[in-house]
Amino acid sequence: MSLINKMLQDLDARGGQPGHAASAPEIRPVPAPERAFPWLRVALIAGLVAVLGGSGYMAWRLKAAAPSAPAEEVPLDLSKAPPPAPVVREVPVQPAPAEPVEPVAAAPVPEPVQAEPPKPASKRDVAAVKRDVAKAKPAPAAVEPKPAAGRVETTPQRAENGYRRALASLEDGRVTEAIEHLQAALRADPRHDAARQTLVGLLIEAKRPEEAMRQLGAALALDARQPAMAMLLARLQLERGSPGIDTLMRTLPYAAGNGEYHAFLAGALQREERHREAVEQYRQALGTAPQNGVWWMGMGISLQAEKRTPEAMVAFQKARDSGSLTPELQAFVERKLKQFAQ
Structure with missing residues (x-):
């Protein structure tokens, strides 16, 4: 309660006129831990896409550039193909013998499975892989969610973050913005004492005593065991013609x-x-x-x-x-x- 005591001393020194109120320079925000970006996961996914796309593209180029290979060089499964019949080409056309042999050459030679240039199916496959990878890749917010936008902050975290933002605004001289951050912090957690004391000091400094009194009254309604705040509220009440005795009597049991x-x-x-x-x-x-x-x-x-x-x-x-x-x-x-x- 050193801040409140300092404000009381300042008010006494000014003869009861609101003016410069002490801030809380001894309070320093604790920097929130930073989360590292998931470079390893992104690199693995990018590598997978590159390998799949590259291999598909090279296979297509090799197949498209290769000339039609002769039958003996095509890697066919000869065990399943009909046996060659070279005698048919050497025998002149004669009446059909008793047991005619069906010309093997008349049967269509099955085309090699990979004799033609690859169809666009390989490209579609690569595109399909890319789509699957894109679907599997988590959204940026889901990879490493920030506390303010991803995971739900707890009540103390919201209040503390608002308090830190207020201190940062004060360092830049943005008093009105700091007051707004402190008010937001207290809406999240009305028991954040540092935010309350800082806000009261800024309101008195800004010559907004009525708002300061409301903040002090709210703090005492939550916890009357705060003699310094009761004294400050009573002082402000006395300056406006109210005796302030009721405020002091409520906290008297805790001021022994x-x-x-x-x-x-x-x-x-x-x-x-x-x-x-x-x-x-x-x-x-x-x-x-x-x-x-x-x-x-x-x-x-x-x-x-x-x-x-x-x-x-x-x-x-x-x-x-x-x-x-x-x-x-x-x-x-x-x-x-x-x-x-x-």
Whole structure:
């Protein structure tokens, strides 16, 4: 809560006027791990296509360029072809003998399976392979999906990514864009404390206190155990005429031992002339810092208002002797003590 405490100190230094709010320079985004592009998978697929296409093309060129081979050079299965009958070509035409032999040459010689140039089927095969490879090749988003577009981000991841984008925008001086990123981060995860504190600081810096108050109220509604945020919200409420006491009382059970908180609440009660309650809160605050002259002075004022003059004199004396007052406050305490002496 150092950021909120710094904002409170800044507001005190400016006399309650909103102005420069602290940012969170100590917060640094953790770079998200980068995923390597699947070069190996793409190379394998490209190699397969190249081999298939190249082999099909070379086979077609060789077959197309080869002349018609003689029958004896064609690699036919001679065991299945009809046996040659050279005698038929040497015997003159005569009446058919008793047992005529059917001229083998009259039978059509089966064409070699690969005697013709290849038909475009090989090209179609290559094209079919390419289509199959294209179908099998995953889409770019499916190969290595980015967290923002592929896999569904978890709620904390969306909030953290928005927060990182806001910090990047701030580094470039784009405050309005940073505010939008922070608001988006909090919509994803309202419990992102760093985003909330940074957003509140930017809104106060941009003189948008009403929005800052809404953000602080939302944070306390989720978790009232945030004394620093309660004090900041109460301060903004006090500047706009609201006592802010209700805000402080809701978080009071979680501020035990917090002297600053008790003193802040005492001052708010004192402004509303609830001096008896203010005295009790000053007493608890001084229990944590007995030498705080300002708190002794505040207690003296409320004790005097309660007509508890002897106790008020003691409180003013302790304030004077603390040595921690500014010259103006020191003069005020001296005047009070002179009044009591008369």
